[in-house]
Amino acid sequence: MKRLLIALFCILSLPVFAQEHGSANAEGAKTEEFRPGDMILHHIGDSHEWHWFSTDNDHFTTYLPIIAFRPGKGLSVFSSRNLAEGKVYDGLKLEHEHLEAEDGSKVYDFSITKNVASLMLSAAILLLVFTAVARGYAKRGTGAPRGIQSFFEPLIVFIRDEVAKKSIGPKYERYMPYLLTVFFFIWFNNLLGLLPGAANLTGNIAVTLTMAIITLLVTLFSSNKNYWHHIFATPGVPKALLPIMIPVEVIGIFVKPFSLMVRLFANITAGHIVILSFISLIFIFKSVAVSPVSIAFGLFINMLELLVAILQAYIFTLLTAMYIGGAVEEHHDADYQMGGGDGADNAHAAH
Amino acid sequence: MPPIVNPELGLIFWQVVIFGIVLLLLRTFAWKPILSSLKERESSIEGALRMADQAKLEMQELKAGNEKLLAEARMERDRILKEATAVSNQLIEQAKTKATEEGARMIEQAREAIQNEKNAALAEVKGTAAKLSIDIAERILRRELADQPAQQQLVDSYLQEVKLN
Numbered sequence: 001m002k003r004l005l006i007a008l009f010c011i012l013s014l015p016v017f018a019q020e021h022g023s024a025n026a027e028g029a030k031t032e033e034f035r036p037g038d039m040i041l042h043h044i045g046d047s048h049e050w051h052w053f054s055t056d057n058d059h060f061t062t063y064l065p066i067i068a069f070r071p072g073k074g075l076s077v078f079s080s081r082n083l084a085e086g087k088v089y090d091g092l093k094l095e096h097e098h099l100e101a102e103d104g105s106k107v108y109d110f111s112i113t114k115n116v117a118s119l120m121l122s123a124a125i126l127l128l129v130f131t132a133v134a135r136g137y138a139k140r141g142t143g144a145p146r147g148i149q150s151f152f153e154p155l156i157v158f159i160r161d162e163v164a165k166k167s168i169g170p171k172y173e174r175y176m177p178y179l180l181t182v183f184f185f186i187w188f189n190n191l192l193g194l195l196p197g198a199a200n201l202t203g204n205i206a207v208t209l210t211m212a213i214i215t216l217l218v219t220l221f222s223s224n225k226n227y228w229h230h231i232f233a234t235p236g237v238p239k240a241l242l243p244i245m246i247p248v249e250v251i252g253i254f255v256k257p258f259s260l261m262v263r264l265f266a267n268i269t270a271g272h273i274v275i276l277s278f279i280s281l282i283f284i285f286k287s288v289a290v291s292p293v294s295i296a297f298g299l300f301i302n303m304l305e306l307l308v309a310i311l312q313a314y315i316f317t318l319l320t321a322m323y324i325g326g327a328v329e330e331h332h333d334a335d336y337q338m339g340g341g342d343g344a345d346n347a348h349a350a351h
Numbered sequence: 352m353p354p355i356v357n358p359e360l361g362l363i364f365w366q367v368v369i370f371g372i373v374l375l376l377l378r379t380f381a382w383k384p385i386l387s388s389l390k391e392r393e394s395s396i397e398g399a400l401r402m403a404d405q406a407k408l409e410m411q412e413l414k415a416g417n418e419k420l421l422a423e424a425r426m427e428r429d430r431i432l433k434e435a436t437a438v439s440n441q442l443i444e445q446a447k448t449k450a451t452e453e454g455a456r457m458i459e460q461a462r463e464a465i466q467n468e469k470n471a472a473l474a475e476v477k478g479t480a481a482k483l484s485i486d487i488a489e490r491i492l493r494r495e496l497a498d499q500p501a502q503q504q505l506v507d508s509y510l511q512e513v514k515l516n
Contacts, residue, residue, distance in 0.1 A: 130381035
């Protein structure tokens with residue numbers, strides 16, 4: 001079942017990619033005044049202000065704080081209003097949403113960007129929702145769940161029984177908090193990213209990279225002798241092949257989180273690109289007549305994205321659980337049940 | 352590298368910080384109480400089911416015990432009834448035997464009494480006969496002197512009289 005879902009999604013993600021490249025490049029070259037490629041990249045990228053929408057005369061924008069650290073000069077904090085439309089402030093300017101010093105010196109940008117603001121918002125939502133769920137348990141004890149508690153309980157039980165217990169085995173309990181947090185963090189942020197005007201947080205490579213690295217660290221810190229034995233002396237492999245096998249296995253350690261990073265980033269970003277591309281069609285053809293087509297396809301992709309939102313959260317959690325399971329596993333004979341090779345396979349498919 | 356695949360340091364920093372805080376807070380205030388409650392509930396449900404099974408088993412045992420008791424009581428009753436019938440039959444039999452015996456005894460007594468009476472009567476008859484004989488002999492002895500044939504006739508008539516008695 002798990003493998004089937006993963007395989008299905010790998011197949012699903014391929015045509016999405018092809019479409020993205022085709023549409024973004026071709027449309028970008030065709031038009032002069034309206035550049036869909038730039039528009040799309042701007043929308044899926046991060047920015048230092050939260051732009052809600054624009055009318056003919058006005059931009060409705062929330063200016064977010066800039067936090068810049070320059071070696072020697074120290075920390076400077078100010079509103080991004082001061083940098084709007086190419087203005088220079090305190091020796092800093094924004095070059096394509098990239099904070100740079102006027103004199104070209106090194107700037108470390110810790111600004112509360114649109115993505116960081118969205119991250120904080122999602123953190124608040126997660127805390128509110130799950131403390132409310134926990135309160136339900138505190139209030140009702142072992143009684144039947146109600147309200148928000150009964151909505152999230154099946155998901156929590158699913159992650160525990162179908163993901164953690166089956167992939168990690170008897171030591172699953174230690175990893176439950178991480179797996180649940182990862183699952184709901186990704187799902188909530190995927191859904192938030194689908195709202196109009198929202199940030200594309202889980203489609204940002206920095207976010208997926210961080211999560212993948214945390215998974216890698218959790219895996220490495222929970223690894224036992226067995227895990228390393230499999231990497232440096234794979235059972236059943238002739239000694240002569242070990243010089244080939246060891247590098248392959250070592251690369252495998254890093255390919256697994258790399259595939260996690262790319263899969264989530266690419267799936268979410270691709271979905272956004274496809275929706276934006278359909279909307280761009282209206283402006284490319286400069287005709288309202290195209291809008292029904294755009295809306296129909298956009299709506300369809302949006303519905304698909306709702307599915308993708310939970311599917312990607314599930315896949316990320318499942319693969320994380322599998323990698324941890326591979327690292328904490330004790331018995332040799334159970335190896336073939338674990339998804340040891342899945343990471344590498346999926347990474348190839350996702351590229 | 353195009354900016355879209357270029358991870359920004361600032362966002363990585365905030366992601367680490369905020370995700371870490373969320374993870375720690377949720378672990379303490381959400382996941383631990385939720386998971387322990389779930390576990391508690393599951394174990395309580397399991398316990399309840401096991402108890403229900405046990406109760407069912409006990410109930411069955413109780414029912415079986417009751418039936419056994421009932422069967423035993425029934426058997427006891429049958430046994431008592433049978434015994435009572437036997438005893439009553441025996442009593443009747445005994446009474447009958449006793450009555451028969453008594454009757455036989457009484458008949459025997461009566462018979463004995465009759466025999467005694469008869470014997471006594473016979474003895475009396477014999478005594479009377481002897482007395483009569485003596486009387487007759489006396490009379491004969493007295494008469495002999497007078498008339499021989501008449502004497503003979505008289506003895507005969509007397510003897511005839513005795514036989515008739």
